[in-house]
Amino acid sequence: MEAPMKFKTGRTAGRALWAAAALAFLPPAAGWCWGPVGHEAVGIVAEARLEPQVQMAMTQILGAGVGLGQIADCADVLRDADTDCAGVFDPPLRQDELTSHWHFVNIPLDAQVSQTPATAGIDQYKDCDETASGPTAAAMQDSRENCVRGQIQFAMQTLRAPAPALAPRASLAQAQAQAASVLRQRQMALMFLVHLVADSHQPLHVTDDNDAGGNQEHVIFQGRRRSLHQVWDGAVGAQSAMDAPALAKLLEQDLSRLPQDEVAGWTQADLEAVVNAGIGEGFNIAKNVIYPNYFAAKAASPDGRSVQLGQDYQDQMQPIAFRRLEQAAVRLAFLLNQSLGQNPDFAPSAEKSAAMAGAWRKHGRLTLKKPDVSGKTWDGRAPVLSGK
Numbered sequence: 335m336e337a338p339m340k341f342k343t344g345r346t347a348g349r350a351l352w353a354a355a356a357l358a359f360l361p362p363a364a365g366w367c368w369g370p371v372g373h374e375a376v377g378i379v380a381e382a383r384l385e386p387q388v389q390m391a392m393t394q395i396l397g398a399g400v401g402l403g404q405i406a407d408c409a410d411v412l413r414d415a416d417t418d419c420a421g422v423f424d425p426p427l428r429q430d431e432l433t434s435h436w437h438f439v440n441i442p443l444d445a446q447v448s449q450t451p452a453t454a455g456i457d458q459y460k461d462c463d464e465t466a467s468g469p470t471a472a473a474m475q476d477s478r479e480n481c482v483r484g485q486i487q488f489a490m491q492t493l494r495a496p497a498p499a500l501a502p503r504a505s506l507a508q509a510q511a512q513a514a515s516v517l518r519q520r521q522m523a524l525m526f527l528v529h530l531v532a533d534s535h536q537p538l539h540v541t542d543d544n545d546a547g548g549n550q551e552h553v554i555f556q557g558r559r560r561s562l563h564q565v566w567d568g569a570v571g572a573q574s575a576m577d578a579p580a581l582a583k584l585l586e587q588d589l590s591r592l593p594q595d596e597v598a599g600w601t602q603a604d605l606e607a608v609v610n611a612g613i614g615e616g617f618n619i620a621k622n623v624i625y626p627n628y629f630a631a632k633a634a635s636p637d638g639r640s641v642q643l644g645q646d647y648q649d650q651m652q653p654i655a656f657r658r659l660e661q662a663a664v665r666l667a668f669l670l671n672q673s674l675g676q677n678p679d680f681a682p683s684a685e686k687s688a689a690m691a692g693a694w695r696k697h698g699r700l701t702l703k704k705p706d707v708s709g710k711t712w713d714g715r716a717p718v719l720s721g722k
Contacts, residue, residue, distance in 0.1 A: 368536045368567040370407040374578035376532045376663045377402035379585050383667035391680035392670070395520045396422050402528050402666075403578060409433065409529035412470070422521055432468030436526065437533045439481040439613065440542040443625060447617045474522050482534045485526060486609050486669075492523035493673040527673075528666060531612070535662040538563045540613045541620035548620075551628060553641040556648075562628055565643065566655065585660050600661050601668040608665055615661070619654060627651075 381402040384392065396405065400420050408419035408427075413434050418426040441447060441459050464480040466488075471477075478488035497516045500509055533539045538548040545551050548562035555565050576584075589597060601608055627650070632641045674680055 368532065368539075370410075371576070371578045371581060372659060373406035373410070373529060373532050374403040375581040375585060376659055376666060377404075377406035377528050378578060378582035379589075379660075379663035380528070380666040380670070382586070383664065383671075385671050385675055387680060387682055388671050388674045391674040391677070392524070394680070395517065395524055396420075402524075403582075405525050406528045406532070408525050409437070419521075419525055422525070423518070427522070428469060430468050430470040432466075433470050435464075435480045436466065436485040436530060437482055438539040438547055439483055440547070441540055441613075441617050443541060443543040443621055445617070447614050470522070474519055482530050482539065483609060483613060486530050486534065487606065489523040489527035489530070490605060490669055490673040492519055493527070493670070494676050496677055496679045527669065531609075531666040531669065532659070532662045534609070534612050535616055535658040535665075536566060537616040537620035537624055537658070538566050540616045541625075543625060548624075548628075551641075552639075553628070553631070553643045555643045562624070566624070566651075585656075585663060588656070589660055589664070597664060600664050605669060605672055608668060612661065612665055616658065619658075623654070624651070 378401070381389070381392075392402070393400075400422060404420040405422060408417050411417045411419075412427055412429060413431050415429050416426045417429075418424065439459055439462055445459075459481075462479045462481040462484060466476045466478055466480045466485065474488070474492065476485075476488055478484040478491075498512070500512065504512075541547060543551075546563070548566065549564075551562040552559060553562055553565060554560075560568075600611075603611065627647060628641070628643075631643055631647070635641050
């Protein structure tokens with residue numbers, strides 16, 4: 335068997351190594367980078383890169399004091415349990431395992447996918463040729479593909495779209511109901527976008543060798559039997575002692591060391607191409623790096639089952655995983671700036687108007703944020719609801 339390929343990140347390949355070295359003295363654990371800590375860190379880094387107008391829009395959707403990091407893992411929770419997602423949803427979202435398909439796309443390992451794959455190149459694969467279904471999809475009025483790419487695109491579409499015009503002679507109750515529906519759809523879209531952009535950068539979320547994205551390939555790693563997918567969800571041996579703010583700080587520090595033209599290059603395309611780039615990169619990492627290394631280790635195993643992945647594997651793979659988180663954060667900020675930033679409902683003039691006379695939810699009814707309009711609670715215009 336040929337020696338497994340070594341992944342090259344270009345002229346800055348060594349810059350991520352400092353972080354891996356810094357982390358080496360902390361105890362390892364699975365679930366770090368693409369678990370709750372990693373997702374929250376991606377959200378924190380992305381939020382710091384939002385334009386002021388988009389930050390205000392985010393606050394209007396989620397409510398004061400709720401950041402992207404706090405909602406970043408809710409999509410994972412929703413697969414197994416009800417969630418109010420840091421108090422954003424009232425009533426809480428109901429558990430919906432049918433959203434599980436939204437977290438990945440099964441691109442066969444033998445496929446040929448460029449770093450920036452064409453839409454048609456992804457549509458043909460399993461799950462992306464199906465339509466989303468289930469109660470969450472119905473609540474979001476979601477008719478897009480049942481895979482991570484389709485759902486990222488649907489979330490961006492929802493966040494970019496202005497609220498529909500009220501029907502002529504709509505009652506206050508109808509206006510309230512419509513505003514509440516629009517708000518909830520935007521909240522769900524934001525929740526999923528934050529999570530799924532990070533998932534789309536996990537190489538084994540976008541690749542399949544008839545093994546459920548590496549979930550059916552088992553290895554011995556750091557003395558424990560795990561699936562190959564679990565090894566990567568845990569960022570190939572990253573650390574449990576580090577919380578999300580500390581990880582976010584490391585990501586930011588590493589990003590600051592990179593040439594800014596390189597970082598800018600991650601988003602120098604239209605929205606769809608940026609989404610496809612993240613998927614294409616991840617697929618090629620899996621195809622050219624992760625699986626060849628796994629197959630080599632399997633061939634070296636005496637029985638073909640006790641596949642050992644050692645320190646050399648961690649040393650090679652951890653910087654790659656680290657860089658994928660950085661790319662996810664930068665691209666998430668770009669997608670939000672381009673989606674919410676293009677929604678006329680959140681244009682600066684509209685935002686100023688909403689700050690003066692917009693309606694907030696309180697105890698199940700609308701009240702004015704600044705009750706200085708002679709006691710009126712509604713002037714016939716569509717009310718603007720915000721999060722708690």
